[in-house]
Amino acid sequence: MRDLRVSEILVKSALNRSGLPEYDYVLNPYSGCFHGCIYCFAPDFTRESEARERWGSTVFVKANLLEVLKREISSKMRGLVGISSVTDPYHFIEGKYRLVREGLKLLLANGFRISIQTKSPLVLRDMDLLARYRKSLDVGFTITTLDRNLAEILEPYAPEPSSRAAAVRKLSEAGIKTWIFLGPIIGGINDSHAGILPVLELAAETSSRVIYDWYTPYRGSTRMMASSSGVKDGGRLVPSAALKAELRGWLFEKAAELGVEINSQEDEWLRKPETGKLF
Numbered sequence: 001m002r003d004l005r006v007s008e009i010l011v012k013s014a015l016n017r018s019g020l021p022e023y024d025y026v027l028n029p030y031s032g033c034f035h036g037c038i039y040c041f042a043p044d045f046t047r048e049s050e051a052r053e054r055w056g057s058t059v060f061v062k063a064n065l066l067e068v069l070k071r072e073i074s075s076k077m078r079g080l081v082g083i084s085s086v087t088d089p090y091h092f093i094e095g096k097y098r099l100v101r102e103g104l105k106l107l108l109a110n111g112f113r114i115s116i117q118t119k120s121p122l123v124l125r126d127m128d129l130l131a132r133y134r135k136s137l138d139v140g141f142t143i144t145t146l147d148r149n150l151a152e153i154l155e156p157y158a159p160e161p162s163s164r165a166a167a168v169r170k171l172s173e174a175g176i177k178t179w180i181f182l183g184p185i186i187g188g189i190n191d192s193h194a195g196i197l198p199v200l201e202l203a204a205e206t207s208s209r210v211i212y213d214w215y216t217p218y219r220g221s222t223r224m225m226a227s228s229s230g231v232k233d234g235g236r237l238v239p240s241a242a243l244k245a246e247l248r249g250w251l252f253e254k255a256a257e258l259g260v261e262i263n264s265q266e267d268e269w270l271r272k273p274e275t276g277k278l279f
């Protein structure tokens with residue numbers, strides 16, 4: 001049993017300028033993430049040391065986020081807000097705190113555009129808002145693999161991939177722009193054509209664009225990967241230049257065959273924030 005800890009903190013700012021070129025702002029209602037993915041880069045970008053060190057087991061809730069957001073909205077230039085960049089916006093405590101839902105209401109009613117990225121079908125709770133503001137937002141699902149057993153190793157507490165696929169289908173059927181983040185691709189772990197093909201097929205079925213990215217080791221992820229009994233390293237986790245070149249060629253060829261638009265994360269970063277992820 002995990003020893004889950006939730007603490008409330010107060011913040012001075014809610015909408016923060018993004019280091020990610022595709023967004024104007026990011027909104028992170030939580031610090032830490034209960035999904036506990038072992039490849040996650042976010043521990044290295046998390047201020048609270050307890051959340052960093054107990055990744056997946058401690059989350060800080062920004063209790064005054066909505067108050068601060070209301071204040072900020074009146075003075076900030078309108079733009080594209082990424083929800084979220086260093087936590088999953090819809091991990092299970094959002095069911096109780098509803099910071100994302102209320103934040104979405106405020107931002108959308110005030111002319112901001114939104115790009116959501118999650119692994120959780122809890123996003124479907126907000127279908128009413130997503131449908132009403134569909135022209136101003138998109139929803140991305142991270143699907144690292146559709147293999148349930150592999151996902152249990154890599155993303156031990158995240159909703160299982162089939163439930164994410166079902167959520168992408170529902171959103172797409174409702175006319176909401178969807179995209180799939182295929183990543184990180186980890187050498188020797190989730191880099192096989194056979195493993196990736198079903199993700200591309202899901203993208204084709206749901207008219208979702210695909211953004212793929214490679215595994216980059218950070219201090220936190222290196223520690224978590226090394227302590228996972230399901231990951232055999234052998235020094236190949238970071239994809240080699242040869243693997244990247246081979247896989248890139250295959251991804252683009254297969255995507256073209258299936259009629260799927262695909263870009264690498266690096267390509268995304270070349271896009272201007274005003275075009276952003278709203279596609």
Ligand code: SF4
Nearest residue numbers: 033035036037040087
């Ligand atoms: S869902 Fe995202 S933020 Fe949360 S642990 Fe997984 S990769 Fe990190």
